[in-house]
Amino acid sequence: MIRVTRSAVIDAPIGRVWELLRDFNSHSAWHPAVGESQIENGEPADQVGCVRNFFLKDGNHIREQLLALSDRDHISTYCILDATLPMQRYVATVQLKHVTDGDRTFWHWQSTFDVPRGREREFEELVGKGVYEGGFAGLRTFLRRGGVVSTGISNSEGMQGQAVIATAFGGPEVLRFEPASAKAPGPGEVRIRQTAVGVNYIDVYIRKGLYRLIEPPAAIGMEAAGTVLDVGEGVAHLLPGDRVAYACPPPGAYATLRTLSADQVVVLPDEVGDETAAAVMLKGMTAEYLLHRTHRVRPGQAVLVHAAAGGVGLLLCQWAKALGAKVLGTVSSEEKARLARENGCEFPIIASRYEFADAVKKHTSGRGADVIYDGLGREAAAENLDALATTGHWVAYGQASGPHDAPPDLSSKSGTLSRPVLFHYTADRARLNEMAQNVFLALRNKTIKAMLSHRYPLAAAADAHRDLEARRTMGSVVLLP
Amino acid sequence: MIKVYTSSVLEAPADTVWAQVRDFNGLPKWTPFVAESRIEAGLAADKIGCVRNFRLKDGGTIREQLLTLSDYDYQCSYSILESPMGVSNYVATLKLTPVTDGNRTFAEWWAEFDCAPERERELAQQIGQGVFQGAFDSLKNLLRK
DSSP: OEEEEEEEEESSOHHHHHHHHTSTTTHHHHOTTEEEEEEGGGOOTTSTTOEEEEEETTSOEEEEEEEEEETTTTEEEEEEEEESSOOEEEEEEEEEEEETTTTEEEEEEEEEEEOOTTOHHHHHHIIIIIIIIHHHHHHHHHHHTTOOTTOOOOOOSOEEEEEEEEOSSSSGGGEEEEEEEEOOOOTTEEEEEEEEEEEOHHHHHHHHTSSOOOOSSEEOOSEEEEEEEEEOTTOOSOOTTOEEEEEOSSSOOSBSEEEEEGGGEEEOOTTSOHHHHHHHHHHHHHHHHIIIIISOOOTTOEEEESSTTBHHHHHHHHHHHHTTOEEEEEESSHHHHHHHHHTTOSEEEEOTTSOOHHHHHHHTTTOOEEEEEEOOOGGGHHHHHHHEEEEEEEEEOOOTTOOOSSOOOGGGTTOEEEOOOHHHHSSSHHHHHHHHHHHHHHHHTTSSOOOEEEEEEGGGHHHHHHHHHTTOOOBEEEEEO | OEEEEEEEEESSOHHHHHHHHOOTTOHHHHOSSEEEEEEGGGOOTTSTTOEEEEEETTSOEEEEEEEEEETTTTEEEEEEEEOSSOOEEEEEEEEEEEETTTTEEEEEEEEEEEOOGGGHHHHHHIIIIIIIIHHHHHHHHHHHO
16 A cells, blocks of 8 residues: 655645635646546535546546545545546545644645555655645645636736638638737636637538628637636636637637637647647547447448548548448548548548449448448438438538438438537537547547648638638648637 | 644754654753753653653743653643643643655644633633744754754
8 A cells, every 4th residue: 555645834824725625626726737627416516425527637537536524624535436547545635734833824635545566656756746746836826826716817908819700701712811809708708829720611611601600790710729818707627828729609719819608618638739639629529429429339330431531531430440330431532542541441432423322332231331420411412321221320410512402311221310510519518528538538549640731820711711622631720820 | 621722834854853852851952931850750751651840940840741652643742730820631732744845844732721711811822822832933943053
């Protein structure tokens, strides 16, 4: 058994320190190693028995349960329930004592636990230095900064930046790079200095007016990464300086500065860079819900991925292959077929005029695809129905060739049709967080990797749209403010 | 029953501080108010149950009995047998805890006792600040040398 003890003196009255430490969920606000954290089942953070479910910024995932809390003795005792770290029987106690000489606080932090033989020193260091000493330093910094959980230091002024504005509905030429201001964050909001912006096909639909999510003139864009500048009242999970990303409506991400609802913003793990985040937040979470939620892909299933060399397509191929599926895909060129094959697509089909059903049936012994991930829309509808296996699942998540005229008649296949929308899945913050963390985990495990070969200055967003619509891009496209 | 609690941070490792304070007969060496001290009946100063008999610089005499001594927990408890202070059921504990951040010592000293209600405030002040904090301050000076 390992016992780790660390202690420190904090230059603040005990009431001030205890107010923070008695809140079992406050660690994400002050501990530099802790990322997203929440109390399960909406329980209060001072309810004995409650469970905090959190991620460390190094990507590890931990669930801890509050075992004892004493406002009289200033003691909090908790244990690990599950962790991605090989720690067993971890029980820790935090105790504060009043230093009457100078009205300061003595903080004692101790734990006992077991780890695999030979790794004792490594974990003594991780817990003692990384968690406890790191926590002392983090709390001191937090108190110096003002030390209020859930309120950052909000600058009341609007800040001047630049944004890409759709001046009317239409072609790429309607996009203009213009001065734009980001207002101070109101309650529940965050203001971000953006460093990388993701380009998605939905941006084209919005620019064209196909999805009426804006009324021109207005900025477009659904996805970006950057650094938190300030947060409004009631925001508990973000602090100025945090590296973050988001993928959500309303449009407006094509900007150097952005103020938006903090609910949709997640903290990035250290190893996920800003450009990678901008390249995979929306597309990665799309692949996550399509493969795990809309349809749960199982080993051996035949999966047809359209636009298999596109941003979402490549991620779908990589992830579906890792899940044990047989992956078929449609692409528009030899070069894209090669790329799709390198990314897990066993049977790339070059189908420039939406003709692929025969090839799909050929590669599946005539059965067709168990699930079709369809971002093509109207023009490919007849071929998709033909390519679908009996009792297959047709997941129509996009419509590059235009919206479907009417729901297809699936009775010939006893088929199921889904019309999922990412933002319905991410509307609930707990689920958004779960989806984002699954994407980060998949990146870390190398289950998926961002293919980022197209970078444009933010001011050249119109060029990025031209290339995307002309099918000249492969993988993800990002704009750099 | 009232309780008096005083604590401080000493700029030395706990081992160093403990070496100074564990001697039950050592008050004249590190407190400013004890003139001389002896252990009754020729017992060792770390024998549980021994009694220290000491004279204050202002003239009074106090007899205290050692109840607990822990080299493992850096902790010592004692009771007052006789004193001019007007207290009864007086038990005090002195405890040291290492502060790993900076290799310093968190020192606590508390006492519980009964006294006449009108004297509670005066005695709490006298014991908490006059005796315990006074001794800590003296110890800080000593450790600085």
